[in-house]
Amino acid sequence: MKKIILIMNALVILSIVLFVGSALSRPMAGETATVSYQYPDNSYTFGNTSGGEFFIQVSNYNIDFIGFCLEIDEYIDPYNDVTYDIDSVTDYAALGGVGGHTLWDNAIGIQDDLSAASKWVYWNYMLGSAGVFGEDRSDNLANNVQETIWALEHETLGATTSFYNNYIGVKDVNDSSFDIPDHYDVYVLNLKLDGIHKQSMIVGEPVPEPATMLLFGTGLLGLAGFAARRRNKK
DSSP states (O other): OHHHHHHHHHHHHHHHHHHHHHHTOSOOTTOEEEEESBOTTSOBOSOOSSSOOEEEEETTOSOOEEEEESOTTOOOOTTTTOEEEEEEEESEESSOOTTOOSEEETTTEEEEEOOHHHHHHHHHHHHGGGSTTOSOOOHHHHHHHHHHHHHHTTSSSOOOSHHHHHHTTTOOTTOGGGOOOTTEEEEEEEEEETTEEEEEEEEEEEOOOHHHHHHHHHHHHHHHHHHHHHHHHO
16 A cells, blocks of 8 residues: 555656646756757758758756757857857747847847747658658758748748748748647747857747646546555455
8 A cells, every 4th residue: 555655646746747847848048058060979960051950958958959040140159069048038039130120128128029930830840751841851951941930030031942932932921820739839049158149049849748647647546546446445
């Protein structure tokens, strides 16, 4: 009986940890990030534009990220393992870049809201062959994604690739067809170095789905029922 109680307590604690982890799945301002074209196994990220994809390692966080640049006229160093400060983790680029800004807030300053279309493009890129684009990550696809994100964020006049025309076309960037699942979080890391803003990176990672919590809840109920039956047999 004591073993069952200990198991139940452990599952309760684990469920709480998962819930809190889900709520805090985004990195936090004040942490640091190293942005590189190289993975820990010495292989390189896809794409050969002046943007992404980039491999991003965040301090105090157990998930690494794939990211793309949001601003075409802001620059980072992906070659020398430079460590940047995460100034904020938001749904907008901290500075307007070439494309200007969508809001001026006295408490924040300039911000350029991340479009639903850019989130959709990033999400489908990370899905690989299971996504709308129907192909795994590659140099060509990474280049197309970076150019398309710049176009969607008004950093360029428009992407000239067939990729943009095939998947974005003349749709409104706030069209509901660009919706992504609620359990997938796409957002922006605003990076600084020595107090100076350097780049805003679009990143994203899946957070635990509600089904995960349901599974743990079902397991707890099952153990409780098992414990009750054992008590009744005595």
